[in-house]
Amino acid sequence: MNLNYRTGLLTRAFINLDHLTHNMNLLKELAGNRPLWPAIKANGYGHGAEIIGRHLIRLGYKTLCVAHVPEAIDLVEAGLKATFVVLSATLPENSEYVVAYGCEIVVCTLEMVESLARAASKAGEKVALHLKVDTGMGRIGIRPDQVIEFLEKCGDFPEVYVKGIMSHFPRADEADKAFSQKQIHMFRQVIKASESYGIEVYHFANSAAIFDLPEACFDAARPGISIYGLKPSLTMSNPRVNDLKPVLELKTRITFLKEVPAGTGLSYGHTFYTEKPSLIATIPLGYGDGISRRLSNQLDLLVGGVRCPQVGRICMDQCLVDVTALRGRVKLGDEVVIVGRQGKEEVTVDELAEKLGTINYEIVTHIAERIPRIVV
Numbered sequence: 355m356n357l358n359y360r361t362g363l364l365t366r367a368f369i370n371l372d373h374l375t376h377n378m379n380l381l382k383e384l385a386g387n388r389p390l391w392p393a394i395k396a397n398g399y400g401h402g403a404e405i406i407g408r409h410l411i412r413l414g415y416k417t418l419c420v421a422h423v424p425e426a427i428d429l430v431e432a433g434l435k436a437t438f439v440v441l442s443a444t445l446p447e448n449s450e451y452v453v454a455y456g457c458e459i460v461v462c463t464l465e466m467v468e469s470l471a472r473a474a475s476k477a478g479e480k481v482a483l484h485l486k487v488d489t490g491m492g493r494i495g496i497r498p499d500q501v502i503e504f505l506e507k508c509g510d511f512p513e514v515y516v517k518g519i520m521s522h523f524p525r526a527d528e529a530d531k532a533f534s535q536k537q538i539h540m541f542r543q544v545i546k547a548s549e550s551y552g553i554e555v556y557h558f559a560n561s562a563a564i565f566d567l568p569e570a571c572f573d574a575a576r577p578g579i580s581i582y583g584l585k586p587s588l589t590m591s592n593p594r595v596n597d598l599k600p601v602l603e604l605k606t607r608i609t610f611l612k613e614v615p616a617g618t619g620l621s622y623g624h625t626f627y628t629e630k631p632s633l634i635a636t637i638p639l640g641y642g643d644g645i646s647r648r649l650s651n652q653l654d655l656l657v658g659g660v661r662c663p664q665v666g667r668i669c670m671d672q673c674l675v676d677v678t679a680l681r682g683r684v685k686l687g688d689e690v691v692i693v694g695r696q697g698k699e700e701v702t703v704d705e706l707a708e709k710l711g712t713i714n715y716e717i718v719t720h721i722a723e724r725i726p727r728i729v730v
């Protein structure tokens with residue numbers, strides 16, 4: 355008996371690895387063939403970090419970015435053979451793990467450098483660091499004018515090796531690139547000042563910069579959202595963002611169908627009443643799957659190639675769809691598309707994001723753990 359019971363879950367995320375390959379090739383071209391270090395943090399932006407990471411390694415990518423040390427550990431333990439760059443700041447208590455799992459970590463405090471040096475010395479290893487410089491993100495990083503002093507102090511620790519210097523863009527996805535240009539200028543000055551310190555990789559560009567500020571690719575770029583075929587924003591200048599192909603489709607099945615009379619209140623709080631006799635489908639999808647309750651009565655789902663409105667409050671595990679338009683053509687078990695294509699219709703992650711007043715990043719990273727990611 356096949357005991358892969360998880361695939362018995364009726365709501366599934368389908369992951370198209372050909373589209374991932376296509377997006378990587380596009381990004382590689384735009385980055386002028388410079389090394390790409392794809393970001394697979396937050397479970398591969400919700401797509402499944404292991405699936406995405408394995409495919410990237412198959413494609414020849416050797417360095418992958420995560421946000422946190424445990425994310426790297428999980429992937430190493432799962433057998434992914436790559437160098438993991440940990441992008442978020444962490445605390446000295448993680449240093450032993452960083453060394454044991456061969457991670458390269460972003461640092462911006464001397465406390466972290468010291469504790470990494472101690473852990474590396476204990477293990478008889480060397481540890482590679484990436485120094486984060488804050489050129490305007492205002493999140494983590496030392497100021498550009500502190501770089502040389504920091505590098506000098508790192509020189510006191512023979513177990514650490516500052517392999518990279520990096521920065522990050524807060525506004526590269528906006529139409530006006532003036533602020534990003536200023537950051538690039540500052541970063542160039544950092545490069546010049548640190549010339550004699552043997553830095554191997556200067557890296558700055560995220561997805562938005564790869565499209566609109568390719569001069570920021572320097573020695574490597576760190577694309578995230580775009581590898582998944584999603585646009586960094588709707589205000590990108592480079593028309594080639596339209597060549598991205600979405601990697602994820604989210605689909606479920608109809609588990610119940612009922613005819614109800616006009617004036618029937620549906621789901622918690624009866625936020626929706628039928629105006630006419632209606633055919634209502636139940637689907638096993640709710641906010642427990644990462645579809646926000648705030649989207650209640652706002653979503654269009656695809657059934658039989660037709661846009662059908664989601665009606666009533668989205669519950670934790672189920673919600674309702676008005677399929678009256680499909681009377682006589684719809685049955686139990688039929689496919690319902692939340693994100694993706696069906697026939698000539700398509701619902702995009704951007705559409706959901708706009709309805710929720712957020713960005714595509716948040717929609718995909720919220721897709722719940724319990725939903726199986728199925729490779730197509």
Ligand SMILES: Cc1ncc(COP(=O)(O)O)c(C=O)c1O
Binds near residue numbers: 441559578579
């Ligand atoms: C430091 C850093 N680099 C690169 C990325 C990838 O950014 P994007 O997904 O916009 O390409 C992120 C994502 O937030 C990040 O925090």
